Structure formats: C-alpha cells, structure tokens
Amino acid sequence: MGIPFFLLFLGLAGIVVGFILILFLVILKIIVYKIFFRHEIRATLERDPAATGSLVIILTYPGISAFFSYRIAHIFYRLKLHFIARVISQWSRLFTGIEIHPGAQIGKGLFIDHGMGVVIGETTIIGENVTLFQGVTLGGTGKEKGKRHPTLGNNVVVGAGAKVLGNIVLGDNVSVGANAVVIHDVPANSTVVGVPGRITRREGQRVDKGDVDYCNLPDPLNQTLDKIEQEIQKIEDELKDKKPKS
Ligand SMILES: CC(C)(COP(=O)(O)OP(=O)(O)OC[C@H]1O[C@@H](n2cnc3c(N)ncnc32)[C@H](O)[C@@H]1OP(=O)(O)O)[C@@H](O)C(=O)NCCC(=O)NCCS
Numbered sequence: 001m002g003i004p005f006f007l008l009f010l011g012l013a014g015i016v017v018g019f020i021l022i023l024f025l026v027i028l029k030i031i032v033y034k035i036f037f038r039h040e041i042r043a044t045l046e047r048d049p050a051a052t053g054s055l056v057i058i059l060t061y062p063g064i065s066a067f068f069s070y071r072i073a074h075i076f077y078r079l080k081l082h083f084i085a086r087v088i089s090q091w092s093r094l095f096t097g098i099e100i101h102p103g104a105q106i107g108k109g110l111f112i113d114h115g116m117g118v119v120i121g122e123t124t125i126i127g128e129n130v131t132l133f134q135g136v137t138l139g140g141t142g143k144e145k146g147k148r149h150p151t152l153g154n155n156v157v158v159g160a161g162a163k164v165l166g167n168i169v170l171g172d173n174v175s176v177g178a179n180a181v182v183i184h185d186v187p188a189n190s191t192v193v194g195v196p197g198r199i200t201r202r203e204g205q206r207v208d209k210g211d212v213d214y215c216n217l218p219d220p221l222n223q224t225l226d227k228i229e230q231e232i233q234k235i236e237d238e239l240k241d242k243k244p245k246s
Contacts, residue, residue: 026059033058033068039108040064047111047131063112066098073102106130107154114160121149126156127172133160141166141183153188175201 069092171188
C-alpha cells in the first residue's frame with residue numbers, strides 16, 4: 001500500500017516539476033526575446049497582417065527562432081568555434097526549416113515569413129529591415145570563392161522561392177519578385193522579376209520591356225576591341241593564303 005502510493009506521489013511530483021520547468025523556460029524565452037529581439041518582433045508585427053501579437057510571434061514563428069539560434073551560432077563562429085556554431089545552425093534548421101550559416105552578417109529587423117526552405121549562405125550580408133519569404137536562397141553560383149554570396153541593402157524584400165546568387169549587390173528598397181533568379185547587381189529602389197531577373201520598376205517608374213536593360217548594358221569599348229581582333233585575324237588569314245609555297 002505504501003510503495004504504490006509513494007510511486008504515484010513520485011509520478012505526480014515529476015509531472016508538476018516538469019510543468020514548472022517548461023513554464024520557467026517559456027517565461028525566460030519571452031523575456032529574452034522581448035529584450036534582445038524587439039526589432040524583429042516589431043518587424044513581424046508591422047509586415048505580417050496575420051500576426052496577432054508578440055506572444056504568438058515569440059512562441060510560434062519559426063523565423064524568429066531561427067534568428068535567435070543564428071545569433072548564438074554567430075557568437076561561436078566569431079570565436080572560431082566553427083563546429084559548435086554549425087551544430088547549432090543545423091539543429092535550428094531541423095526545427096524551423098531555415099538554414100542560416102553562422103558566418104552570415106545580418107542587420108536588425110529581419111523578418112522571415114513562413115520560413116521553410118530559406119537558405120542564407122556564409123558570406124551573405126543583410127542590411128536592416130529585410131523581409132525574406134519561404135524558399136528564398138541567398139546563395140553562391142558554385143563558381144566563386146571567398147565572398148560568394150549576395151549583399152542586400154536595407155528594406156529589401158525577397159519574394160517566395162526567389163534565388164539571389166553570387167557576390168552581387170541588391171541596393172536599398174529593392175523588391176525581388178516571387179520565383180525570380182537574380183544573378184546581377186540591382187540598383188536601389190528597383191523591382192526585379194523573372195528568370196533571369198529583369199528590372200520592371202525603378203525609382204517608382206515602370207521600366208518597359210523594350211527599355212534599357214540596366215543589368216546588361218552594352219560595353220562599346222569591348223565591342224570595338226572585338227571588331228579590331230576580328231579584322232586582324234582576317235588580315236592574318238589573307239596573308240597566310242598569299243605566302244609563296246617553298
Ligand atoms: C514583384 C512584386 C514585389 C511586385 O512588384 P511591383 O513593383 O508592384 O510590380 P508590378 O505588380 O507593377 O508588376 C510589374 C510587372 O512584373 C510582373 N510580375 C510581378 N510579380 C512577378 C513575379 N513574381 N514573377 C514574374 N513577373 C512578375 C507583373 O505581371 C508586371 O508585368 P507586366 O509589366 O508585363 O504587366 C510582387 O509581384 C512579388 O512577387 N512579391 C513577392 C511576394 C511574395 O513572395 N509573397 C509570398 C507570400 S506567402
């Protein structure tokens with residue numbers, strides 16, 4: 001009689017202690033996020049019409065959890081403890097579906113909406129108040145070494161599924177359309193859509209399809225040099241033909 005009662009008591013005590021521990025961790029999480037991630041919470045409240053309050057954001061939004069893990073992993077990365085940094089980032093990826101390399105440099109006010117499938121490469125630099133939707137890749141082209149990921153200015157929005165590849169610069173206030181593939185620099189205050197990305201709006205003005213493609217402006221100097229090279233080749237060929245055979 002005594003032993004089963006004791007076991008029951010032990011079980012109930014375990015449940016109560018577990019509950020108190022979870023409550024403590026939740027309260028701690030809320031306090032830490034409110035102090036250190038207030039910019040990200042405000043950004044989410046401002047940019048997500050579905051966000052109902054900071055408590056929901058702290059406890060259920062994957063973007064802010066991934067950002068929290070990134071901040072910790074980044075500290076270890078800077079201390080050159082790359083293995084620990086990588087472990088933290090991979091655990092975070094497991095739970096949030098968002099992979100932020102610990103070496104990336106990210107400004108305040110980042111909002112990752114939905115999150116699943118977001119990849120941010122090691123040498124990426126992200127300015128302030130940037131928004132990334134699900135499926136965004138800020139990656140390398142696979143051909144570069146060193147700084148091989150993009151640099152995003154302030155207030156940049158990258159639409160769902162968009163890929164921004166290589167060591168390119170997206171200026172302030174750039175919007176990247178959903179599913180675009182951007183591989184060239186984009187000037188500030190522009191909208192870029194499609195594959196490959198083409199600028200459709202600049203400084204608030206629409207850029208017509210037949211208009212100048214600012215990413216691929218012709219280089220007159222190169223064109224002239226190409227022409228001269230072709231001429232020289234032609235002359236050399238003619239001279240070869242005229243050379244008397246010995
Ligand atoms: C690009 C975007 C930011 C709109 O920017 P905008 O400057 O207002 O552009 P407009 O709506 O005036 O569209 C300009 C042109 O681009 C086209 N366009 C817009 N978005 C596009 C996209 N994602 N892919 C391809 N073309 C697109 C428009 O059809 C229009 O083409 P037209 O000139 O032939 O008529 C927006 O369409 C977008 O893709 N936002 C991402 C949002 C997102 O990912 N949401 C996910 C929520 S879960």
